[in-house]
Amino acid sequence: MTPRLVMRNVKKSFGATRALCGVSLEVGAGEVLALIGENGAGKSTLMKVLSGAYLPDAGTIELNGRAFVPGDPLHARQGGIEMIYQELTLAPHLSIEENIVLGGEPTRWGWLDRKKRRAMAKAALDELDQGSLPVDAPAGSRPIAEQQIVEIARALVRQPKVLILDEPTSSLTKRDAESLFRVIRRLRDRGVSVIYISHFLEECQALCGRFTVLRDGESVGSGTMAEADLSQIIRMMVGREVKDIYPRMPHTLGEPVLNVRRLAGRTKPASVSFDLRAGEILGIAGLVGAGRTESLRALFGLDDTRIGSVKVFGAESVGLSPRRRLEQGVGLLSEDRKAEGLLLGRSLADNLTLTRLGPVSRMGLVSDRLQAEKTTAWMKRLDVRAQGSEQAIGELSGGNQQKVAIGRLLHHEARILLLDEPTRGIDVGSKAQIYRLIGELAVAGKSIVFVSSYLPELLGICDTVAVMCRGVLADLRPAERWTEQEIMAAAIGQAPATQP
Amino acid sequence: MNPRIVRLFSALGPLFGLLFVIGIFSASEEVRPYFLTGGNFKIILTQTVIVAIGALGMTLIIVSGGIDLSVGSVVAFTSVLAAKLVLNGVNPVMVVVITLLMGGLIGCINGSIIAGFRMMPFIVTLGMMGVVRGAAKWMGNNQTVNPPKNPLNALMALTKPQELYPLPIGVWVAAALAAIMALVLRQTVFGRYIFALGSNEATARLCGIRVAQQKILIYALAGLYFGLSGLMQFSRLTQGDPSVAVGLELDIIAAVVIGGASLSGGTGSILGSMIGALMMAVLRNGSNQMGMPTYMQEIIIGIVIVLAVGLDKWRQFRGVRQTG
Numbered sequence: 001m002t003p004r005l006v007m008r009n010v011k012k013s014f015g016a017t018r019a020l021c022g023v024s025l026e027v028g029a030g031e032v033l034a035l036i037g038e039n040g041a042g043k044s045t046l047m048k049v050l051s052g053a054y055l056p057d058a059g060t061i062e063l064n065g066r067a068f069v070p071g072d073p074l075h076a077r078q079g080g081i082e083m084i085y086q087e088l089t090l091a092p093h094l095s096i097e098e099n100i101v102l103g104g105e106p107t108r109w110g111w112l113d114r115k116k117r118r119a120m121a122k123a124a125l126d127e128l129d130q131g132s133l134p135v136d137a138p139a140g141s142r143p144i145a146e147q148q149i150v151e152i153a154r155a156l157v158r159q160p161k162v163l164i165l166d167e168p169t170s171s172l173t174k175r176d177a178e179s180l181f182r183v184i185r186r187l188r189d190r191g192v193s194v195i196y197i198s199h200f201l202e203e204c205q206a207l208c209g210r211f212t213v214l215r216d217g218e219s220v221g222s223g224t225m226a227e228a229d230l231s232q233i234i235r236m237m238v239g240r241e242v243k244d245i246y247p248r249m250p251h252t253l254g255e256p257v258l259n260v261r262r263l264a265g266r267t268k269p270a271s272v273s274f275d276l277r278a279g280e281i282l283g284i285a286g287l288v289g290a291g292r293t294e295s296l297r298a299l300f301g302l303d304d305t306r307i308g309s310v311k312v313f314g315a316e317s318v319g320l321s322p323r324r325r326l327e328q329g330v331g332l333l334s335e336d337r338k339a340e341g342l343l344l345g346r347s348l349a350d351n352l353t354l355t356r357l358g359p360v361s362r363m364g365l366v367s368d369r370l371q372a373e374k375t376t377a378w379m380k381r382l383d384v385r386a387q388g389s390e391q392a393i394g395e396l397s398g399g400n401q402q403k404v405a406i407g408r409l410l411h412h413e414a415r416i417l418l419l420d421e422p423t424r425g426i427d428v429g430s431k432a433q434i435y436r437l438i439g440e441l442a443v444a445g446k447s448i449v450f451v452s453s454y455l456p457e458l459l460g461i462c463d464t465v466a467v468m469c470r471g472v473l474a475d476l477r478p479a480e481r482w483t484e485q486e487i488m489a490a491a492i493g494q495a496p497a498t499q500p
Numbered sequence: 501m502n503p504r505i506v507r508l509f510s511a512l513g514p515l516f517g518l519l520f521v522i523g524i525f526s527a528s529e530e531v532r533p534y535f536l537t538g539g540n541f542k543i544i545l546t547q548t549v550i551v552a553i554g555a556l557g558m559t560l561i562i563v564s565g566g567i568d569l570s571v572g573s574v575v576a577f578t579s580v581l582a583a584k585l586v587l588n589g590v591n592p593v594m595v596v597v598i599t600l601l602m603g604g605l606i607g608c609i610n611g612s613i614i615a616g617f618r619m620m621p622f623i624v625t626l627g628m629m630g631v632v633r634g635a636a637k638w639m640g641n642n643q644t645v646n647p648p649k650n651p652l653n654a655l656m657a658l659t660k661p662q663e664l665y666p667l668p669i670g671v672w673v674a675a676a677l678a679a680i681m682a683l684v685l686r687q688t689v690f691g692r693y694i695f696a697l698g699s700n701e702a703t704a705r706l707c708g709i710r711v712a713q714q715k716i717l718i719y720a721l722a723g724l725y726f727g728l729s730g731l732m733q734f735s736r737l738t739q740g741d742p743s744v745a746v747g748l749e750l751d752i753i754a755a756v757v758i759g760g761a762s763l764s765g766g767t768g769s770i771l772g773s774m775i776g777a778l779m780m781a782v783l784r785n786g787s788n789q790m791g792m793p794t795y796m797q798e799i800i801i802g803i804v805i806v807l808a809v810g811l812d813k814w815r816q817f818r819g820v821r822q823t824g
Contacts, residue, residue, distance in 0.1 A: 302705065302706065321708075321710075322705060322706060322707070322708045323708035323709070323710060324708075325708075326707070326708040327708075332706060334706060339700075339702060340700070340702035340703055340706055341703055341706060342700070342703060343695075343696055343699040343700050343703055343704075343766070344699070344700065345699050345766045345767065346695060346696070346699055346766070350692065350695070350696075354692070354696060354707045355707045355708055357689045357692060361689070364688065364689075365683070365687040365688055366687050366688065366689065366691075366692060368687075408707075
């Protein structure tokens with residue numbers, strides 16, 4: 001039986017950059033294909049060619065056995081190809097209902113048919129087992145997990161034959177991801193072809209039938225998930241052995257550098273207490289919405305603190321501004337680097353040195369030469385791939401951007417690093433580098449608070465893990481005394497919480 | 501493409517525009533003998549001073565992501581203030597100081613409301629525009645204020661009209677300040693913070709930049725420049741006229757935008773703004789020489805602004821497609 005979709009030897013270049021050098025893949029009806037590869041491997045470019053955003057330079061695409069050249073997104077959509085991008089594309093001020101039918105509003109003699117619109121939206125949401133979503137609420141006010149469901153619902157309304165999902169679970173908790181998988185399986189059973197792009201190999205194993213691996217713009221391997229071995233796949237992705245993605249770097253813990261007692265923000269967090277020692281890596285797990293990001297922000301002074309005590313290096317200092325925290329040697333890497341953490345239009349050098357321009361200035365004026373020198377040194381140390389320290393950071397891949405964002409904390413010589421989901425949305429190679437970096441910082445006596453929703457990495461690199469549930473941080477234990485199931489239970493609130 | 505080279509070409513864009521516009525007027529047989537003379541260029545430069553000095557302040561504001569619509573009113577107000585001070589026998593140095601400080605004060609108030617109440621700069625400065633214009637008319641009693649001859653008239657006085665030199669002091673002042681501000685914006689920490697604010701305010705806050713304080717400082721500093729513009733306006737007319745400079749803010753904003761700044765903040769340069777100011781003065785001057793009626797000039801300048809910015813966006817857009 002001919003597969004529904006066949007892409008053969010697709011090539012695409014942007015000027016001198018060869019993004020795709022001959023990629024082939026195929027997906028059948030009622031199949032979920034995992035498309036795996038590092039950032040920069042060409043997955044997004046390939047999918048953009050398929051969905052009509054780019055025209056390929058060479059190669060063929062066949063849909064249902066017939067040649068298919070999607071010249072623009074509309075044409076691709078008419079062919080039954082729907083793409084759900086990693087960066088959500090909802091209209092935040094419109095309601096969920098309006099977003100779901102956006103572009104295909106039902107009309108009656110030229111006027112908007114509200115009843116039909118509601119029916120369409122409800123039907124799509126029911127399909128996803130999400131009938132309880134508040135369809136009148138503005139989409140921008142809902143949590144990211146819900147927004148994603150809305151995007152998928154929007155795609156469903158158009159009855160796709162091929163559905164492409166680009167990193168759909170990077171902002172979802174395990175529970176939401178499970179719901180998503182149920183939906184995908186349902187679509188698969190109805191005959192939809194699904195291309196599932198993800199870094200989370202365990203998910204691909206659970207969900208997908210076959211996989212294709214891309215590396216540096218080429219397809220380097222395919223196979224069935226059942227027969228594949230994870231380390232084999234990783235090797236295909238990276239082109240080298242990635243042993244021990246979680247490096248165990250022995251280090252000793254020193255004196256407490258951060259003491260937090262009953263910290264509470266305006267609404268979240270409700271009560272956070274913990275001690276952080278020099279050289280310690282403290283992981284904070286919890287569901288999306290538990291208050292982990294809010295805790296870090298309150299600690300750092302970006303959000304108001306209602307009550308509580310914060311001692312940094314022994315000095316009582318609750319409620320200080322970000323500037324003062326930076327002076328104390330505390331740095332924050334926020335969850336969403338594009339919205340808060342990077343100046344996308346500015347150069348690498350400007351981004352990296354922004355919090356400490358002193359060392360790159362001469363006589364009160366910023367020295368471009370010094371800045372470039374320091375930045376290039378950090379780029380080498382952190383293995384940041386770019387055209388030079390002057391390049392606009394918005395042009396770099398996600399992994400490289402994140403490395404520069406962390407680099408800013410390092411250039412600042414922060415001794416306490418608050419990292420909020422530092423490895424979200426970046427490729428395996430960069431993740432491994434960041435884990436190694438965090439290990440090295442701990443060995444050097446720096447302290448790290450590591451918020452993450454990815455349990456394997458928390459257990460892999462943290463010394464201690466605490467779980468936040470409904471605004472309360474409790475249950476601080478050494479990492480060896482936790483299992484993933486126990487963390488999940490504590491996060492959902494089903495485990496007896498020990499008193500803080 | 502090497503990012504340094506890309507930046508160089510971006511900076512050259514407005515310059516090519518300027519040369520192109522000069523070229524057009526020079527091409528006409530009738531106009532050339534009057535247009536391409538030293539004396540005429542002296543006039544062009546002098547006529548650029550007020551917009552250029554205003555653009556020095558406005559560039560800071562726009563790069564930081566804000567806007568100030570009250571400039572025209574501030575120029576009128578400070579020019580009337582200067583006239584009144586001279587009329588009352590205040591010594592010229594004090595007149596300069598007080599005028600500048602008044603501009604700075606109004607800017608400080610703008611900045612404080614914008615930062616303190618987190619209001620949109622457009623709205624706040626729109627309101628201030630009305631308030632200050634009214635205050636100017638009130639101070640001048642709805643008429644022009646005519647002080648006797650005084651040293652400040654020399655700032656914008658045109659002597660030896662047939663030759664390029666000597667240029668009025670105002671031109672040299674503008675040039676010197678432009679050089680200083682270019683350095684400030686590009687190379688000082690303060691300048692980097694301005695770019696950071698305009699590029700992403702949330703990131704700036706995360707990096708410990710005191711956002712509210714910076715904004716007030718930026719609007720106040722720009723206000724000093726607007727006060728200086730007012731002083732130059734007074735010198736050019738040798739009188740304080742409360743109805744002058746209506747719409748000046750739009751000329752100044754146009755100069756900054758032609759020079760490459762984006763109204764959403766994060767990009768811009770002093771050099772670009774100066775070229776933008778020159779381009780508009782050349783357009784006006786050349787059109788006058790060609791005998792074009794003023795309404796025609798307005799149409800042309802409007803088209804040029806859209807073209808200049810449109811071309812720039814198109815060029816940037818193409819650059820983005822290249823990197824995919």
